[in-house]
Amino acid sequence: MRKTMKKFMGLMMALLMVFGVFAGTTNVFAANNVISNYSQSGWRINGEVDLSNVVSNSGHDVEENGSLYYKGNIGGVVEASDLFKGAYDKYIKDYKGTLYWGKKVENLVMFNRDEKFPTAQYTIDFPDNFNVDFDNIVVTDNTALVSKIEKSYDKTNNSVTFTFYLGNWNDYKGFFGLYEKEGTEGHPITINVPYSVEITDSAITNLGTISSEGLCALYKGGNKLFNTQLVNVVAKKIDINVNR
Template sequence: MRNLVKKMSSLVVALVMVVGVFTCATVFAANSNVPSTYNSGKKKIVGQVDLSNVTYNNGQEVEKNGKLFYEGYVGGTVEASDLFEGAYDKFVADFKGQKEPIKRKPYENLVMFDKGEEFPSIKYTVKFPKNFVIDENAITVSESTETIGKIEKFYDKDSNSVTFRLFLGTWNDYKGFFELYDKEKGTAGHNISINIPYSVEIKDQNTTDLGTISSDGKCELYKYGGWFGYGTKIVNVTSKPISFHVTR
């Protein structure tokens, strides 16, 4: 009997380990332009996207009024079909047609909010060294996709950074947003673009390393309601941090 109990205990431990492995497993999206990874859990969309293939930094030295400057621009252009592919695959695999285990409400009808019941959005921040000069009025943004309603930009002087807020769709539930995506899936011409001009004075001719521009993004979405009205995070997707080392 004691041996049987030990065997049963070992079996239970083994099953727990197997369940743990599968619930923490990671799903890799095959998109080559925007590689992404998403956890296979059933309650949330959690993952990371890599935008390094669709971002750029270019520049050159320019002499003005007897002074030497490095003038450049940093930005990126991504197809909406590529950007949201991993999240769409996750939605189809784990949420479409499925229901919450307790309330039995369809997952696909969860309405997305930013924290504080604000319009759902993606935020992407580009940070510059303190001595870099940003022409706020020359920053450009554009989008030609139904998945993005509009793009706003904010320049923070203290941190010398620019944050872009990309508003998702028309404030949809999961189903509505991914129906917008499905219309454009696999097609070209639905770009999201940002571009930031910058300049930095070269005061020392021996200087080769001018500084590092860094960027990262996040999409944190919540559902609201229930007895206490607290927001519950249902989407937590980040972008892999990117750094551009500006050199002469």
């Protein structure tokens, strides 16, 4: 029973791929630009994903109305197949057809807490004196593996959070069926956040640090072990120094 539960937890982990790909219990998996580490403790899967190869910053000085500003953009593009390939391979190899409490794992549904739609969040934090151009943020996806992306701004922390909705109330069979249908190319996920900061001292070259990190958690639905956290995945914190 415990062995079967561990296999199920591994599959749950495979679905948290907005931040990376988790395909086992002791290895490191690299999908082109995405690298992830993962471990298992009892019933819970813990993971860390490194997106430093796909997140970048660019910008330049601009003079406006007698003042000097640095205008930049931070974000990145990642191919959906890079994020999900390891999960798909693991599903086919070890979990398709596996039984959990008498039910096929591939027919179980993933949930957020309280059986809400499964999501992942990614947050970008800006220095206090940076102005985030929220209305001109670009966030797009061309993959059925992400059904919707929402953005929100936290004035207190001067941060932007993106919420990714995973799949479309799929069971695992249906979710990975979407992966099979899409293939390996032409399904990018893109984020671009424009910002600006006034330069009050032209001699200053380092303007501050932009940080980003993410979190995704899944919980057990149904009657047994309801709301037990099964998965905890973090996107490794990335610090980008903004230099002129």
